[in-house]
Amino acid sequence: MTKEMGLIMKYISTRGNQQELQSAEAIIAGIAADGGLFVPTSLPNLEAGFIENLIDLTYQERAQKVLAKFLVDYTAEELEKCVNNAYGDANFDSPAVAPTVNFGKENSVLELWHGPTSAFKDMALQLLPQLMSTALQKTGEKAEIVILVATSGDTGKAALEGFKDVEQIRIMVFYPQDGVSQIQRLQMVSQKGSNVAVVAVNGNFDDAQTGVKNIFSDKAFNTELNTKGFQLSSANSINWGRLVPQIVYYFSSYADLLKNNKIKNGDKVNFVVPTGNFGNILAGYYAKTMGLPINKLICASNANNVLTDFLKTGTYNKKRAFYKTNTPSMDILISSNLERLLYHIGGGDRAQVKEWMTALNTNGEYSVNKTYVDKIQEAFWADWASDEQTAAKIKEVYDQYNYIVDTHTAVAWEVADRYKLKTGDNRPNIIVSTASPYKFNESVLKALDATKVVNTDEFKMLDELEKLNATKVPAGLSSLRNAEILHSKQCVKEDMAVTVKKLLY
Numbered sequence: 001m002t003k004e005m006g007l008i009m010k011y012i013s014t015r016g017n018q019q020e021l022q023s024a025e026a027i028i029a030g031i032a033a034d035g036g037l038f039v040p041t042s043l044p045n046l047e048a049g050f051i052e053n054l055i056d057l058t059y060q061e062r063a064q065k066v067l068a069k070f071l072v073d074y075t076a077e078e079l080e081k082c083v084n085n086a087y088g089d090a091n092f093d094s095p096a097v098a099p100t101v102n103f104g105k106e107n108s109v110l111e112l113w114h115g116p117t118s119a120f121k122d123m124a125l126q127l128l129p130q131l132m133s134t135a136l137q138k139t140g141e142k143a144e145i146v147i148l149v150a151t152s153g154d155t156g157k158a159a160l161e162g163f164k165d166v167e168q169i170r171i172m173v174f175y176p177q178d179g180v181s182q183i184q185r186l187q188m189v190s191q192k193g194s195n196v197a198v199v200a201v202n203g204n205f206d207d208a209q210t211g212v213k214n215i216f217s218d219k220a221f222n223t224e225l226n227t228k229g230f231q232l233s234s235a236n237s238i239n240w241g242r243l244v245p246q247i248v249y250y251f252s253s254y255a256d257l258l259k260n261n262k263i264k265n266g267d268k269v270n271f272v273v274p275t276g277n278f279g280n281i282l283a284g285y286y287a288k289t290m291g292l293p294i295n296k297l298i299c300a301s302n303a304n305n306v307l308t309d310f311l312k313t314g315t316y317n318k319k320r321a322f323y324k325t326n327t328p329s330m331d332i333l334i335s336s337n338l339e340r341l342l343y344h345i346g347g348g349d350r351a352q353v354k355e356w357m358t359a360l361n362t363n364g365e366y367s368v369n370k371t372y373v374d375k376i377q378e379a380f381w382a383d384w385a386s387d388e389q390t391a392a393k394i395k396e397v398y399d400q401y402n403y404i405v406d407t408h409t410a411v412a413w414e415v416a417d418r419y420k421l422k423t424g425d426n427r428p429n430i431i432v433s434t435a436s437p438y439k440f441n442e443s444v445l446k447a448l449d450a451t452k453v454v455n456t457d458e459f460k461m462l463d464e465l466e467k468l469n470a471t472k473v474p475a476g477l478s479s480l481r482n483a484e485i486l487h488s489k490q491c492v493k494e495d496m497a498v499t500v501k502k503l504l505y
Contacts, residue, residue, distance in 0.1 A: 009072050011038040011240060014343040015357065016350035022073040024135035027128075027241035028145065030234035035217045036354070037340050038240045044069040046291040052265050054255040059097035060087050062255065063127075063248045069290070070244050074134065082130035086245075091116060091126055093474065098123060098249045100256035100430065103401055107416065108262065109409070109431045110253045110271075117187060118436035118474045119329075120280065121158035124237075124245040129162045129169070131241045132233070136168055143231040146504065147171040148215060150208035150236060152276065153184040153329045154435065156198070157191070159235040164193030171235065172197045172503060174208045174496060180328055182458050183439050183477060190483035197503045198487035201496065204322055206334050211496035212236070221497055230504060237279030238336050246283035251292055253430055263428060268295040270425070272416040273432045274408040275299060276332035278307065280432065282340055285379060289344070294379075295427050300415035301384035302327045307335055311382035314373035316356075317365040326387045326443040327407045329435070334360075342368065345375045381423070385414040393417075394447035404448070404469045406440050409433040438477050441465045 011026035013019055015036030021029065026038040054062045063083045064076070071079065087097050094114040101109045115122025136145065145168060149159045156173040163171040173188060177200040180188075188198045201208045215221060216232055225232065237243050250271065257263045271294060273281040281297050288294040301308045303323040310316040318333040325331055343353050359366040368376075385393070393410040397403055405413065409431065416429045437444045441461040448468060459481050462473050491499045 015354040086127035113436040119154035120434040125158035125162040150212040152205040153180040157187040160191040203493040207493040250287035272298040274412040276330035278335040278337035299382040300412040305384035308382040315367040319364040391447035406435040406437040
């Protein structure tokens with residue numbers, strides 16, 4: 001795509017209203033007025049040599065190149081500043097930011113957990129506040145932006161950390177009271193910042209996410225907030241500014257393999273992604289549509305395998321048992337970003353997307369036709385792993401490579417191995433590693449050696465895990481030992497909107 005063509009790129013709703021925004025405006029809004037998600041009106045194509053030219057660049061420089069394809073209303077200087085603020089200044093404990101580690105000929109691991117909260121959400125949530133703050137300046141928006149976040153664990157802390165003390169922005173995080181790990185909860189409830197609030201919801205993640213979506217779609221509520229000088233926005237992956245930074249690391253990992261002579265330019269690879277809300281793997285789909293040589297995007301789920309079923313059958317049915325697993329960040333039954341995929345697969349048929357999303361909301365299910373299923377299966381493959389299989393894979397990887405993975409990464413590794421076995425595809429698999437093992441220390445310790453789990457004290461378990469691991473406990477987790485609890489608010493899921501008002505005025 002030429003620069004001139006790029007300049008006409010706008011963002012529209014997946015569901016059909018007439019909003020047509022520039023990327024800065026879409027990032028501020030977060031979600032479309034009709035409840036749909038913003039998508040680009042066109043998808044960029046890569047010019048000759050684009051991927052090869054990434055090989056010798058830093059992660060920051062690679063990010064600027066990829067982001068410029070979508071954020072066409074940001075200047076090169078603005079993007080450079082945003083990217084350097086996000087990924088520079090020792091924010092990440094690896095100079096590579098998101099290094100790719102190789103294990104033999106067939107498997108590599110893309111480590112996305114070197115940021116301040118030790119989870120992949122940092123890759124986007126260190127950058128989103130920079131993009132949003134710049135957008136406020138570019139558009140002249142005077143309202144105070146209120147970021148609402150529903151989290152299954154990692155998004156909450158990463159968003160809090162990214163947005164703390166950012167001018168003209170407040171952030172409120174809602175998390176399921178019994179649906180996050182102890183480390184994840186401690187990370188959130190000890191968060192400092194004059195503009196942050198954290199609330200536990202009596203329900204699961206889907207309850208919290210539905211509550212936030214309902215607040216966004218409540219026109220009377222939003223009008224009331226607007227009259228008081230507030231505008232709602234989101235830091236979940238429903239916000240395009242959360243999703244677009246994730247496209248970068250697919251390109252960066254491929255460039256790493258080229259640089260290390262693991263592949264030749266043009267060789268196709270598979271990315272194996274543990275995902276619940278479908279945002280992480282959808283970023284890979286955007287990379288693939290742009291021309292990154294991806295063969296399959298392999299969707300790895302846990303026992304809440306609604307995505308596995310959909311990608312195999314074309315029927316999405318959330319009316320099923322909900323399981324609490326050892327991979328809590330994937331304990332999700334409503335995968336919001338699937339809506340964007342349906343929009344693109346259907347060539348922009350927004351009326352059809354709206355019909356399906358309405359059916360999901362009212363009936364709890366919808367089915368797409370065979371044309372959609374065939375197109376989806378050209379790009380995606382899916383399977384899931386049980387808690388027992390996840391634990392076994394942690395032990396197997398450790399025994400074979402002396403490398404410790406968290407539970408979510410283990411799900412991806414298990415599904416990656418299963419994919420090779422079932423398909424015979426020997427292309428390189430890049431396993432997307434979404435969290436440090438220290439964030440899920442109890443589950444990891446039990447998988448490695450149950451005798452090491454002497455009690456349920458989080459920090460004694462961190463110490464035990466560190467004895468087995470070549471990597472030290474990240475500073476951000478170690479500092480939680482003596483962290484002061486600053487947030488203790490709770491609410492029933494029906495009172496989330498009331499809680500927002502109480503926190504604001």
